[in-house]
Amino acid sequence: MSKNQSIYKTAEFVSPKHPDKICDQISDAILDAHLAQDPDARVAVDVAGGHGSVFVTGEVTSRATVDVAAIVRRLAGDVELIERIAAQSPEIAQGVDTGGAGDQGIMVGYATNETPELLPLEYVLARRLNVYLYDRWPFDGKTQVTLKDGLVVAIVASFQNAAHDELLTAVTQWADSDVLVKHDGIEYHINPAGDWSIGGFDADAGLTGRKLVVDNYGPRIPIGGGAFSGKDPSKVDRSGAYMARRIAVDYLRARSAQEVYVYLAYAIGYNEAVEATVIIDGVEERANGYDLSPNGIISFLDLKRPIYEDLARAGHFFGG
Numbered sequence: 001m002s003k004n005q006s007i008y009k010t011a012e013f014v015s016p017k018h019p020d021k022i023c024d025q026i027s028d029a030i031l032d033a034h035l036a037q038d039p040d041a042r043v044a045v046d047v048a049g050g051h052g053s054v055f056v057t058g059e060v061t062s063r064a065t066v067d068v069a070a071i072v073r074r075l076a077g078d079v080e081l082i083e084r085i086a087a088q089s090p091e092i093a094q095g096v097d098t099g100g101a102g103d104q105g106i107m108v109g110y111a112t113n114e115t116p117e118l119l120p121l122e123y124v125l126a127r128r129l130n131v132y133l134y135d136r137w138p139f140d141g142k143t144q145v146t147l148k149d150g151l152v153v154a155i156v157a158s159f160q161n162a163a164h165d166e167l168l169t170a171v172t173q174w175a176d177s178d179v180l181v182k183h184d185g186i187e188y189h190i191n192p193a194g195d196w197s198i199g200g201f202d203a204d205a206g207l208t209g210r211k212l213v214v215d216n217y218g219p220r221i222p223i224g225g226g227a228f229s230g231k232d233p234s235k236v237d238r239s240g241a242y243m244a245r246r247i248a249v250d251y252l253r254a255r256s257a258q259e260v261y262v263y264l265a266y267a268i269g270y271n272e273a274v275e276a277t278v279i280i281d282g283v284e285e286r287a288n289g290y291d292l293s294p295n296g297i298i299s300f301l302d303l304k305r306p307i308y309e310d311l312a313r314a315g316h317f318f319g320g
Helices: 019-037 068-076 090-097 121-136 164-177 236-255 294-301 308-314
Strands: 008-014 042-050 053-061 080-086 105-112 141-148 151-159 187-190 259-266 275-280 283-286
Touching: 008 121, 008 151, 019 042, 019 053, 019 068, 019 308, 053 068, 068 080, 105 236, 121 141, 121 151, 121 164, 151 164, 164 187, 236 259, 236 275, 236 294
Parallel strands: 053 080, 151 187
Antiparallel strands: 008 141, 042 053, 105 259, 141 151, 259 275, 275 283
16 A cells, blocks of 8 residues: 555444344343353344334243243333244254354454554444443434544434434534544534434334444454354354454453454364464464363353343443
């Protein structure tokens, strides 16, 4: 890239009342309810919702008794519930029972020193702005931040029930107060399609796992492709991704690095990672010193707790 070519970076974040995030939260609230009673529960629950109906499907093997309808009502309101949940396939279970991964997959972890959260700047800013606005308008909403050579050059904010001028004032106040926002002038796009009052499931359908890039690190960083929500930690799509992030943070701090990528890969039913690569400021080596078996990860990160609904709401990798 020539020295005269500008570097643009853009990321978005969505509020907890976004239709896809409602589905993520329902999936993870069901998971939490099972883990609270049965830490060894096997759960893989997907949710599709919209326009007065919620469809819950998946596989659960658990000793718990869970009121799925009550969880759906709490998070989605008075909707028609269609529930189709079966037991985990015995052919999958036999591999997990012996300590193997619940599926094949690739997980990517990342850490950078450019923010206190050790996450990409544009992603952190989009999330911080979203949280700031959601505190004022607890409805459906999206934010997006664009950087050019490290400076904020454009902000997009669309929030349900927020009048344009009030929303613009809130966004500019946030931009002036957040110490990470550096700029020489920002182009604001506030409710660019007009003010709106119909949101959530009334406006659009949602689906568990559809906000994969929001759930990871923003579009600058590659992702493995597996969704997190609704999956118990025997599913390495989730636990492996959390472990990859932990390894990235550990290496970043230990080596005083600028950025670290971690790549893990698994085979279904196999209890070791088939890849464990760490790339520290562009230099590749093997990740060492960790038990990367599914059971080892679950034990190390203490993942059999009912912690997942909060992660689905607010971001899986915030808090270090």
